Amino acid sequence: MSHAQPLSPDARADESGPVRSAERFERRLEEGQVLAEALCEELAEVIYGQDETLRDVVTCLLAGGHVLLEGAPGLGKTQIVRTLAALVDGSFSRIQFTPDLMPSDVLGTSLVVTSEAGQRDFRYREGPIFANLVLADEINRATPKTQSALLEAMAERTVSVDGEPLALPSPFFVLATENPIEMEGVFPLPEAQLDRFLMKLDLSMPSLDALTQIGARAHEARRPTPVADPDTLRRVGETARQVAAADHVLRYAARLVLASHEPDGVRYGAGPRAVQALMACGRVRAMMAGRPAVAVDDVRAVAAAVLGHRVVLGFEAEARGITPASVVESLLERVTVEA
Numbered sequence: 001m002s003h004a005q006p007l008s009p010d011a012r013a014d015e016s017g018p019v020r021s022a023e024r025f026e027r028r029l030e031e032g033q034v035l036a037e038a039l040c041e042e043l044a045e046v047i048y049g050q051d052e053t054l055r056d057v058v059t060c061l062l063a064g065g066h067v068l069l070e071g072a073p074g075l076g077k078t079q080i081v082r083t084l085a086a087l088v089d090g091s092f093s094r095i096q097f098t099p100d101l102m103p104s105d106v107l108g109t110s111l112v113v114t115s116e117a118g119q120r121d122f123r124y125r126e127g128p129i130f131a132n133l134v135l136a137d138e139i140n141r142a143t144p145k146t147q148s149a150l151l152e153a154m155a156e157r158t159v160s161v162d163g164e165p166l167a168l169p170s171p172f173f174v175l176a177t178e179n180p181i182e183m184e185g186v187f188p189l190p191e192a193q194l195d196r197f198l199m200k201l202d203l204s205m206p207s208l209d210a211l212t213q214i215g216a217r218a219h220e221a222r223r224p225t226p227v228a229d230p231d232t233l234r235r236v237g238e239t240a241r242q243v244a245a246a247d248h249v250l251r252y253a254a255r256l257v258l259a260s261h262e263p264d265g266v267r268y269g270a271g272p273r274a275v276q277a278l279m280a281c282g283r284v285r286a287m288m289a290g291r292p293a294v295a296v297d298d299v300r301a302v303a304a305a306v307l308g309h310r311v312v313l314g315f316e317a318e319a320r321g322i323t324p325a326s327v328v329e330s331l332l333e334r335v336t337v338e339a
Helices: 008-017 018-046 051-063 077-087 103-105 144-156 208-216 230-241 248-257 273-289 296-310 317-318 324-334
Strands: 069-070 094-095 108-114 120-126 133-135 158-161 164-167 173-178 197-201 266-268
Touching: 018 051, 018 208, 018 230, 018 273, 051 069, 051 077, 051 197, 051 230, 051 273, 051 296, 077 094, 077 133, 077 173, 103 144, 108 158, 144 158, 144 317, 197 230, 197 296, 208 248, 230 273, 248 273, 248 296, 248 324, 266 324, 317 324
Parallel strands: 069 173, 069 197, 094 133, 133 173
Antiparallel strands: 108 120, 158 164
């Protein structure tokens, strides 16, 4: 049996030097690419005909952000989150938002309990927000008071209980849904909360082929085998944050955001958080392609989903049929890359 020889001083220096660091990053980049592909493929086995949307959901998950998903009932919104939770071996909870839902129903509450010695004390009972993946179903049906209960959780990853912050599980991912059909008895999300979502995605009606596949499935989809665990997810997220970004790419993202304020009919455009979102999602897209640096095309690929819900139109623009999507499309055509 052979024994490893001790490293020479030069070899030890090389082990921790820039060459080894680059090799380690390449391995981690490959790990992230493989994980992203596995997540997309496994989701596509359960949700038919929504490949691009599933790719965007995985992008947000690995970027450490949250998703607002809009679509008619029955398109698989709940199944996406449930499947993701199984794939990353994380905890899952579903919160059905209704007009009578209270903040304590989401965050948890302190209860008076009596010990065996007869002493009374407060004990905190965690709410359903304490999970790795949370489905906030029909979020716009709850009152603004309850909607605001998610703000701190989504932005800070903490929940305040009796003035003390409690950390939420890591990773923490919220997928909120809206039903675009029934508009009675809903409370539109305030812009401050919309800005907390990394992306807003629209689930479209599946194609004929996808509907045929759905009809042919005579039983519930199998529970997928985990392809990662929360530790792996955190490690891959850290790898994505280390993907390099050249100055011209950063400036392009910033110019897109600034330009979103300029078109006629726009009350106000995207803010600084949008630049962070563009770059976070762009870095994940680069990692998914196995590249160590963000390209302008990565930013362009995520711009519609990142900027659309951050562009607020005036009444006249809406009356003329202008939509946030058309505004972002015009930005991508007009804003050029600086050399």
